[in-house]
Amino acid sequence: MRRAVLAVGVFVLVAGGAATLFAGSPTRLPAGTTVAGLDVGGLSVSAATVALERRSDALEHEPIEFVAGGRTFTLRASQLGVRPDWAAAVRQAAESTDGFAPVRGLRRVRARIFGAEVEPHVAVFPSVLRYTVGRIAAAVDRPAVDASLERRGLSFVTSPARAGVRLDRSLASATIVNALASLERDGPVRLPVARAEPRVVVDDLADAATAAQTAVSGPVTLTVGPTRFRLPRWRIAQLLDLPNGGATGVSVAGPSAQRWLASLARSVDRDPRDATFRVVSGGIELVPSHPGRTLDLDAARKALQKAVFSSSGRAATVATSTTRAARTTEVARAMGIEEVVGSYTTTYGGTPGRLHNVQLVAELIDGALVAPGARFSFNQTTGERNAAKGFEEAPVIINGELESGIGGGVCQVSTTVFNAAFEAGLSIEKRTNHALYISHYPIGRDATVNYPDLDLVFRNDTDHWLLLRTFVSPGSLTVNLYGTSPDRRVETETxxxxxxxxxxxxxxxxxxxxxxxxxxxxxxxxxxxxxxxxxxxxxxxxxxxxxxxxxxxxxxxxxxxxxxxxxxxxxxxxxxxxxxxxxxxPTTKEPALxxxxxxxxxx
Incomplete structure (x- = not known):
């Protein structure tokens, strides 16, 4: 056991000594060190940096050809602002093989045997790079073409799909930067181009082609209310929306179908018409109301589409919605407008402007309806009388003097309305006489108005509605009040x-x-x-x-x-x-003045 420990110790000492022998000088890069493919082994950090920068500067304006989609594009490093950071790359190479002597020696042995490659960080003008790659893509890209269904008369033909090509912008950007940052200039550089596959091929349109041919196989009958519309085959063909944009179905849609449905709605739709009253000889009669009718465009399109793509039931019925009139016949009849309640006629003349104003303001109050208990206001009914409404200049009383002003002649109408309400025995709540006496009005029964301060107001104090009608003829004006007569007796003392x-x-x-x-x-x-x-x-x-x-x-x-x-x-x-x-x-006398x-x- 002791011998084994001793052997290991001896080996470590020998290996450490050997590594120290290969440590070399820390101020120089070890052999086998390359930066961007250039061998800088044995050079100091500063010398290696200078060598790399000189080589890069010499290539900054040298063009490189890039090939994509069969087209060639020439670019320069200076054009895109491509600038490698050589100093940082050399420092990284030095730091990767540095350390105290034994460790440095081992690292440098590894670099000598396996090599030590460092790629520099490269700066670039981002916006210029994006613009350049986009310009190349615009020239190279060829979008895929989907298979399509085309109409030729009453037949449909399928056009085959075509694949396209597309520049891989992300990989192309990296390829361009790396090539322009390189210290080598080796022939054209190919940019990555991918194949663009179509989304729809011929087989995908088989059902659509069959459906389109069925659609034009015969006419279609569309029933809307009491009216029937017959669509011939050529019209149906115009209404079909054929597959596009990746779609594979055919339908009744698109601009042509929308225009046709809109024209159908115009022929079918009818606004509701309120019940009205028509003056007849000797009185007045009720004109009945009519409900409105509206076509549901979406429901019509769906019904038409169902019939069009059917091989047997080529007919459809479209329901319409009914709109009730605001004033129905029943409501109008209950208003009790049945006879003349009050009437008065005045004569008039004057300038063309005055005659025009009399007719215009008479039109503004014609047809006014006054509910039981409600008030009729001349000013509220006509609004301001001004040039914007078409009123013209004519003689008018201002501050007690006859002058020319907008709306002269309006008081002819207000006076006639006052007398009609007077004769009907209605409650008259506001009335003002003219400042000057006017002989062609009945004595003491004139009524002047001025917007908004002087008004003529009477109240409908009967149990039924009142309808005010005006009748203008050359030289005379008649105002009639229609309703249900309360059988009042009117006595006048002037x-x-x-x-x-x-x-x-x-x-x-x-x-x-x-x-x-x-x-x-x-x-x-x-x-x-x-x-x-x-x-x-x-x-x-x-x-x-x-x-x-x-x-x-x-x-x-x-x-x-x-x-x-x-x-x-x-x-x-x-x-x-x-x-x-x-x-x-005889002497001549002086002439008299x-x-x-x-x-x-x-x-």
């Missing part, structure tokens, strides 16, 4: 139109007229007032309303234009020269 003062006047100085000259530009009217009392009686004779509307009209001034221009002074007369003839002629004139003008 006070005389009284003058409450003198006619105001307004002076306008005119420097184009001589002093003393006067022109009456407009004749005015005095302020006046009146009142109208309405008594409304129930069918049993009891008094329902006893209302008095008082109207006050301001005076319209007489406008007088007075001259302010000074008259010219007369030139002095010259003494006559005595002669025989002049003595026999023309008298001040007074003219008048009326609108």
């Amino acid at each position: 006070a005389p139109l009284e003058v409450d003062g003198k006619v105001p006047w307004k002076r306008i100085d005119d420097d184009t007229m001589f002093k003393g000259q006067k022109v009456v530009e407009q004749w005015g009217s005095p302020p006046r007032s009146t009142s109208v009392t309405r008594r409304v009686y129930n069918p049993d004779g009891s008094l329902l309303y006893n209302t008095t509307w008082r109207s006050y009209y301001v005076g319209e001034p007489t406008v007088v234009r007075l001259g302010t221009k000074p008259r010219p002074k007369p030139e002095p007369s010259k003494p006559a020269k005595p002669d025989v003839k002049a003595a026999a002629t 023309p008298p001040a004139t007074s003219t008048t003008a009326r609108p």
